[in-house]
Amino acid sequence: MPSRAERITDILLAILAGLVFIVLYAPLLISTLFSIVEVKRGQIQWETATLVWYGRLWENQSILDAIRSTLAVGVISVTLAAVLAVILALYVEWEGAIGRRLIELVVYLPFLLPPIVTGLALLVFFSGLGLDRNLLTVTIGHTIFVLAVLYRLVLTRLQTLPKSLVEASADLGASRWQTLRHVLWPHLRSAIATGAILAFTLSFDETLITVFLAGDQMTLPLRLWAMMRVGFTAEINALVTIVLVISIGLTILVGMRLQSDEVREE
Amino acid sequence: MGLSLDAVSKSYGAQQVLAPTTLQVADGEFMTILGPSGSGKTTILRLVGGFTRPTSGRIGFGDADITGMPAHQRPFNTVFQDYALFPHMTVAANIGYGLMVRRQTKPAIAAKVGQTAEIVGLGGLLDRFPSQLSGGQKQRVALARAIVCEPKLILLDEPLAALDAELRRQMQFFLKSLQRQIATTFLFVTHDQEEAITMSDRIVVMSAGRIEQVGTPKDIYYAPRTQFVAGFFGDNNLIPGHVTGNGMVTTALGTMPIPAETDRRERDVMLAIRPEKVLLGAAGSGSHQVSCRIDDVTFIGAITQLRLRPAAAPDQVLTVKLTSDRTRLGLESGTVVSASLAPGDIALVEVS
Numbered sequence: 001m002p003s004r005a006e007r008i009t010d011i012l013l014a015i016l017a018g019l020v021f022i023v024l025y026a027p028l029l030i031s032t033l034f035s036i037v038e039v040k041r042g043q044i045q046w047e048t049a050t051l052v053w054y055g056r057l058w059e060n061q062s063i064l065d066a067i068r069s070t071l072a073v074g075v076i077s078v079t080l081a082a083v084l085a086v087i088l089a090l091y092v093e094w095e096g097a098i099g100r101r102l103i104e105l106v107v108y109l110p111f112l113l114p115p116i117v118t119g120l121a122l123l124v125f126f127s128g129l130g131l132d133r134n135l136l137t138v139t140i141g142h143t144i145f146v147l148a149v150l151y152r153l154v155l156t157r158l159q160t161l162p163k164s165l166v167e168a169s170a171d172l173g174a175s176r177w178q179t180l181r182h183v184l185w186p187h188l189r190s191a192i193a194t195g196a197i198l199a200f201t202l203s204f205d206e207t208l209i210t211v212f213l214a215g216d217q218m219t220l221p222l223r224l225w226a227m228m229r230v231g232f233t234a235e236i237n238a239l240v241t242i243v244l245v246i247s248i249g250l251t252i253l254v255g256m257r258l259q260s261d262e263v264r265e266e
Numbered sequence: 267m268g269l270s271l272d273a274v275s276k277s278y279g280a281q282q283v284l285a286p287t288t289l290q291v292a293d294g295e296f297m298t299i300l301g302p303s304g305s306g307k308t309t310i311l312r313l314v315g316g317f318t319r320p321t322s323g324r325i326g327f328g329d330a331d332i333t334g335m336p337a338h339q340r341p342f343n344t345v346f347q348d349y350a351l352f353p354h355m356t357v358a359a360n361i362g363y364g365l366m367v368r369r370q371t372k373p374a375i376a377a378k379v380g381q382t383a384e385i386v387g388l389g390g391l392l393d394r395f396p397s398q399l400s401g402g403q404k405q406r407v408a409l410a411r412a413i414v415c416e417p418k419l420i421l422l423d424e425p426l427a428a429l430d431a432e433l434r435r436q437m438q439f440f441l442k443s444l445q446r447q448i449a450t451t452f453l454f455v456t457h458d459q460e461e462a463i464t465m466s467d468r469i470v471v472m473s474a475g476r477i478e479q480v481g482t483p484k485d486i487y488y489a490p491r492t493q494f495v496a497g498f499f500g501d502n503n504l505i506p507g508h509v510t511g512n513g514m515v516t517t518a519l520g521t522m523p524i525p526a527e528t529d530r531r532e533r534d535v536m537l538a539i540r541p542e543k544v545l546l547g548a549a550g551s552g553s554h555q556v557s558c559r560i561d562d563v564t565f566i567g568a569i570t571q572l573r574l575r576p577a578a579a580p581d582q583v584l585t586v587k588l589t590s591d592r593t594r595l596g597l598e599s600g601t602v603v604s605a606s607l608a609p610g611d612i613a614l615v616e617v618s
Contacts, residue, residue, distance in 0.1 A: 164350035170337040172364035186354045
């Protein structure tokens with residue numbers, strides 16, 4: 001039986017954890033709430049509860065465009081980053097690799113630096129090259145930004161692969177491509193999928209780097225930003241809620257996949 | 267013909283793990299590389315398999331120089347120490363992997379896999395995954411996978427190390443009979459001398475990156491040429507001696523003739539004699555007699571082991587192994603017996 005003091009400690013900890021959760025999530029709930037009801041003179045007008053603002057979003061062409069851009073940037077940059085991550089991880093794990101530390105630094109740095117620095121650096125780089133800023137530059141920026149996440153997950157998974165499996169494959173007559181396809185890929189694919197979801201979540205929400213690189217193009221976070229400057233409307237709250245639900249959903253998915261990987265490895 | 271290593275060496279940076287080594291393995295031979303860990307035995311296997319490149323020297327197979335040939339082009343297959351079964355493939359897919367990457371047809375692969383599974387005794391397990399198999403079964407899958415492509419040479423890297431004693435004995439006989447059945451050269455790496463003696467046509471004993479001795483199991487067992495080999499094969503009696511030049515060797519146990527056909531140069535040597543070759547009581551003609559006191563008697567089942575202290579050299583211990591006998595009398599601690607050493611049973615071991 002836990003003693004009285006232990007029980008009190010448990011209760012206090014539970015209360016504290018509850019408070020932290022409320023502080024963290026209450027603003028999010030308020031956004032969601034305000035996307036459904038109206039507030040007049042500090043009073044919630046429950047009778048005005050409606051989902052009409054969500055419907056309005058689908059009639060707003062600029063928002064639909066922003067969603068399309070965000071998805072396109074996310075899918076393309078995650079795909080590029082995944083390919084790059086696999087190539088880099090394979091190279092770094094290869095026994096003859098040189099410049100391992102440099103590669104890791106180059107991969108991790110854009111992710112670890114403040115986004116404002118990464119964004120500004122990319123902006124200077126692109127304008128130096130004379131490249132117009134548009135969704136292409138945004139895609140390149142996002143690729144560089146999310147590469148670290150994919151690389152880390154792929155590398156970690158690759159390191160759990162016994163070297164003897166690769167040797168066994170070669171020993172049995174498989175070329176490097178055949179080994180990649182029949183041994184490495186089945187081992188890596190779930191890590192790549194997890195990394196891709198996580199990277200997509202990051203790309204989906206990414207704002208600061210995007211601000212520097214987007215030119216006159218709009219992704220969803222930029223559209224939201226622009227709308228907020230005009231004023232806080234129920235439409236904005238509806239959009240925030242959608243972004244939130246998608247982000248949280250993807251994050252939970254990643255968490256579940258990482259957990260099930262751990263279970264499998266045990 | 268066969269496999270040849272010609273002054274092959276391997277270094278990692280400044281550290282030499284294999285001194286220049288020359289070795290021939292004949293076609294169809296069961297050759298064992300025996301040595302403690304760090305002796306370079308696995309390095310030889312990895313060099314032959316093509317998993318690492320030699321720092322110097324040449325590896326040949328048949329008439330071809332295969333020194334620089336990548337692993338996947340060599341007509342050899344390996345049974346790895348950890349089996350290295352592909353965890354995401356069934357037993358059938360594991361066994362058929364070598365055929366699959368050679369783009370054979372599905373029916374041809376299935377037929378060959380079924381046939382090979384029967385040979386190694388895996389029929390009925392083809393749909394399982396490696397995680398559902400016992401250690402012995404994994405071992406058989408690894409074997410089947412290595413023989414299915416009919417390689418010219420099979421490399422085995424301590425394949426029995428992870429099995430329990432009983433299973434290991436079974437697998438030793440099985441491997442030996444399999445080798446005869448498929449008439450393929452086996453290059454077998456182990457640190458277990460009993461395993462090496464039971465299975466091999468010839469044994470290469472290695473220590474510290476060098477070959478100590480190459481020979482048949484009987485050569486190695488009865489006529490160790492170096493102190494390391496004599497010591498590695500269990501409980502050899504080692505007695506320091508000095509060859510005097512006239513065909514005699516002086517030891518603390520007296521002076522005796524050296525075995526015929528050995529080097530008669532004057533030098534320090536070690537005499538090695540197997541415990542079961544030390545005879546008690548009535549001696550054959552020409553044997554050297556040593557008067558000893560029995561120090562200790564241990565009954566080990568089929569054999570009884572005695573420790574003797576020669577009267578002339580109380581510091582020297584002679585270990586004797588006798589076939590056990592319920593009614594043998596007089597073998598008790600403290601009894602004085604006469605031990606005899608026949609010149610033909612003594613090996614001269616060079617002192618380095």
